[in-house]
Amino acid sequence: MSPSSQMQPGPEPAVKKSLLVVEHLTMRFGGLIAINDISFVAADREITAIIGPNGAGKTTVFNCLTGFYEPTIGRLTLNHPQRGRFMLERMEGHLIPAQAGVARTFQNIRLFGAMSVLENLIVAQHNTLMRASGFSFAGLIGLPRYSRAEARAVERARYWLDRVNLTARADDPAASLPYGDQRRLEIARAMCIEPALLCLDEPAAGLNPRESADLNRLLLDIRNEHGIGLLLIEHDMTVVMGISDHIVVLDYGRLIADGTPEEIRSNPAVVRAYLGEEEDEDLPEEVAHDIDVKREDD
Amino acid sequence: MATASAPKPPAFDLAAALKEAGLTAFVMLALAAGIVAFHIVDVPGGLAIETRFGTAIAVAALGFFGRLGVILLRTARPLPVLVVALAAAAVWIAALLAESLFGPDWAARLQMTLPFDDVVVNWIVALTALGFALRALWMLRNAGASAEEIVDRDAAMDSVAARVARSSRYIGPVLLVAAVVFPLLIFMPETAWLPSVDRRLLDIGILVVTYIMLGWGLNIVVGLAGLLDLGYVAFYAVGAYSYALLATHFNLGFWICLPFAGMMAAMAGMLLGFPVLRLRGDYLAIVTLGFGEMIRVVLLNWYKFTNGPDGISGIPRPTFFGLPFSRTADDGGETFYSFFGLPYSPTDRVIFLYYVILALALLTNLFTLRIRKLPVGRAWEALREDEIACRSLGINPRNTKLTAFSIGAMFAGFAGSFFATRQGFISPESFTFIESAVILAIVVLGGFGSQIGIVLAAILLIGLPEFFRELQQYRMLAFGAAMVLIMLWRPRGLLAFREPTIRLHHGVSPPAQTVAAARPDEVA
Structure with a gap:
């Protein structure tokens, strides 16, 4: 795929296609159950947000998805629009981005600090360039095939630099960028692997309101123009409510709600998880009533 | 920065300074009491202990004044330091040069005043005093410099490093021409304007270039991939033994064995790579250290195969396209001299060896420069920066690490087989941990990843101590210092x-600050 073809806005699908299917995902660390029997579906060309209080197990879900943890129980299926179906829980960590097209960013930014901004984006296209360089042998003797592939890689990097407003700083070390720029660079780097699913771990953390609004626009653009699915962990509710198509709520490793932003906003279990049970009297009458009913159910 | 801070010198507490200097003097005295004050000397009929209390006290006094000088300089009071240090330097240097300046009478009288018998130690003291004086003088000229000057100096040195790196496209060829021309100077008549080169200097040159090559090879592992390898000499040994054994058992020539030696070393690199895939930092360093020792111990004890501590001798010398550099060929064939009709000269072989190692080293450098711009090289550097991020981008960390280990090892193997052919004799003695440490020191001192830095560090750490071999034990002191x-x-x-390794904006790059200032503000 060349960057120009990627830029074409895709037609809106009539039926929601499931991109990621999580079934009965459970992760235990010794006696600690970090996530317990979670199932949800993230649709293609949608932004799915995973929210929940601290320690709810959101990042653990991400780590299972991207191969950093091997889930104790559960199935993670990715339906790649072009390459078919992948069972993520059975794949080796580095093959998940390379083959299944799952890219991610990190809660604490993980850039290649001493390398330049442009190099960060070129490294992300490692596998494409590796094939083009004939596993370095063609590149070592300087075949034109490799320089053409590199020029294409730079072109794609340039496109993403323009998108995240970092073109002017392309040749500076990544570590020298301000915090907000580093966040956007990490997203650009993840997009350079041409993912089908982009997983963002708290992308708005530490951003000021203006940067946060820019980020919203960027994420919506990525969804609309590149036709990929986004999975988002976020605490900033203006980001979550502003851009998500679908929200999954976790609490103590359990899935407590799953629905559209409107549904989640009025979901009593979510309110309870966020505000705590002692706050019952502050809630509107009908919500408090719902919670009481639910408690009896439990 | 320095001018922005208050020019007023920090408060000076004489009592505290004297106390600290006294403490230093006490520590020096305690150390000197054991090391300097008692000296075992040979006397007819056995050994005797000679006492040198005066020297020990002199050591303590020097410690006292040195510490006081450092404190005074730190609190920005250079004037007394300048006066005292200049006086001390003057006395010492006058005494040391008295022989030629004032004649032997005065010399004897002046040298009586010096507390140390050893000329070299006296020179060290004199030069240290001179250093203090120069530092004080520099501080007087740049009044107001304070603690922040360290930051300034770092920045200044960084900009020097940047300038050197940027101008390496000019410095590189100049150094290369110098390296190519260097052995030819041996033919210059002694009266020529260029410095003449003798056999010994040429040997030092070969040694330095060998270490430059080893430094460049280790730089791939340590500088690019960030894998701290303390057992690099193991691959050097594998290369040397591969060549030595192949040559002595199968009668193969240097040029045929060279790729084999490289391959064997690369395989040894893979072998080391597998078990250490999950290790990083200190743990990796310990395992590689152990691996280096293992190889040496195996070489030492596998007597049937490696001839153990006796080593392998009679390793054939490299030939010039099959023409040996000897007076007469063993098999009655042509030699280099008979083929070209040249008179026999034993130095020609040394010159040839020099060019062989220079070519091998340049191959290493060229390879590194190229591979840095290829996906593998970039993946190595990315791995050094952040392994987890690498995995999240689809880079296979296992393969990336193994290629780094094996390619780094391959160049050590090449250097090793050169070492074997140059020495003609190898034994496990040549491949001790200290070699690994010296190669690592070259890479670290040169600046991780800097090709020119490694050249400078190798000249500094290998060339200078070799050159000043007359100074015996003091050269190791200088190495440590x-x-x-x-x-x-x-x-x-x-x-x-x-x-x-790649730029988006070509041409002269503006400094980072200018870029930041010129950056168009984000569209609000």
């Missing part, structure tokens, strides 16, 4: 500066 000073002043290495 140089390491301490470099680590104090340039903890990231002499020329630690990284040039991006």
